[in-house]
Amino acid sequence: MLWDILNIIGIPAFAISGAIVALEEKYDLFGLYVLGFVTAFGGGVIRNVLIGIPVTNLWSQGNLMLAALIAMSIVALFPYMWGNRWRKWILFFDAVGLSSFAIQGALFAHKMGHPLYVVIVATVLTGIGGGVIRDLLAGRKPAILREEIYAIWCIMIGVCVGSGWIVSELGLYTLLVIIVILRMMSVHYHWNLSIYRKHPSV
Amino acid sequence: MLWDILNIIGIPAFAISGAIVALEEKYDLFGLYVLGFVTAFGGGVIRNVLIGIPVTNLWSQGNLMLAALIAMSIVALFPYMWGNRWRKWILFFDAVGLSSFAIQGALFAHKMGHPLYVVIVATVLTGIGGGVIRDLLAGRKPAILREEIYAIWCIMIGVCVGSGWIVSELGLYTLLVIIVILRMMSVHYHWNLSIYRKHPSV
């Protein structure tokens, strides 16, 4: 159930972030769907390979594909809605996808009884897959490697779950919301330490 | 049997397309073989991972490797034969590889009894693997994402197979030939809607 909900959140979120990057790169309609799908399910494939879920499960998840299709169609139908704010929307959906996948990785590693630093590594590696694939396919350097603030939130998820502090469903949903809010605040208030920022940081 | 034949078509085709891209990028002899192999078998690995075939099967397919080796050696021995027409040859072998892998993905998803849109997604994702890997390794944006005409042919394969309209061996071979012809006609007559085209489209 929890797993399903994290997927229902993470896969469309990555699909939307891929679709918006496709708009930004001036890809056409099919490029938009392909990049969205590859981002969402490429991220899912990496996560499945890393935590040992059969990859073919993807093809049984018709509902997730439908969700991704609908999500991308909304982006495609209202391309101007994302206007100048593309970057923020990409960051938002990227944050949602990353957080939900990272929580899955953290839970998996924690349940196997691994020590904290292994949980943290599993959290980061499962969380970043979708975003890294999206950026590579768009011909960009992966944002995760340029903006280390991402990694801080991933590590926080790993610490909270790996230490056994947050493992209840309610706790994990709360963690998801908090991480997404922190991520967006770090954008708004320029906590981001990236060398590519244009405004002075706080 | 059908599976074997699609592999015997698809793997050398991707190997040749990788080798020609290596020539274009001024890679040396070993770069040519490495890029050709990684394109052919990287595409195969992605397809196997996606549709649940053990990846280690690759190492039992000595004949396919020999076929890829011979195909790449022909490219290496006659580098000038491909001359100014590199781009068309890349597109031709890419079309053959993509179509045969896409048909495999479509058949697999169809046999599992999935609804049409899942078959289409499986078709596109298994078809594009080799070309995407080749382009990433050559430092290029994946052509599949810039030239949406590719996706149309992939989707056509998905629709024909996923709707159960074409599933006989003869029908699938015919489909393969038709898709490759349509792909090449779309190049010749500039059906390609890519923003990189130099000539007016029809």
Add this chain to the structure above:
Amino acid sequence: MLWDILNIIGIPAFAISGAIVALEEKYDLFGLYVLGFVTAFGGGVIRNVLIGIPVTNLWSQGNLMLAALIAMSIVALFPYMWGNRWRKWILFFDAVGLSSFAIQGALFAHKMGHPLYVVIVATVLTGIGGGVIRDLLAGRKPAILREEIYAIWCIMIGVCVGSGWIVSELGLYTLLVIIVILRMMSVHYHWNLSIYRKHPSV
């Protein structure tokens, strides 16, 4: 045992090469750890997928992660130690990682009784994974494809192991050392035939 030792050599070596590339690309501290981990374990994931080891084994190898963490921390603590010699250090650790992973791939394919050319392909493909992932994530063309001298050493490993000439533990360690030395000599004496070299080759 042999397997463990090759991992203990290969994974930290790739981690360090990733960390140094991160320094070179001006990534920050977390970028350094992420790139190092993804290089080391991405290379391991590719190798495991290719030779049929369950990928989830990675998460049981806490000691390897600790080794990678310590190795990257040394790079992070003494960033200036690598100074102008970054390139040589990257090449050194890349050579160590590549050789140890390549020997694993060669051994695996040889033990399955494959003919020589299959062993060579398995050797090259398992050896190059880590370096290719590192270069793609740093926004670079994979060095393996530009500097064909790499492939020569990989093929030498494949020939020595695949022909059954070197299969004893002592022999394989010696092979590892020899390949790393040959690789570094090819840098020092400009045996490298890359079109990017600045000095005349011997």
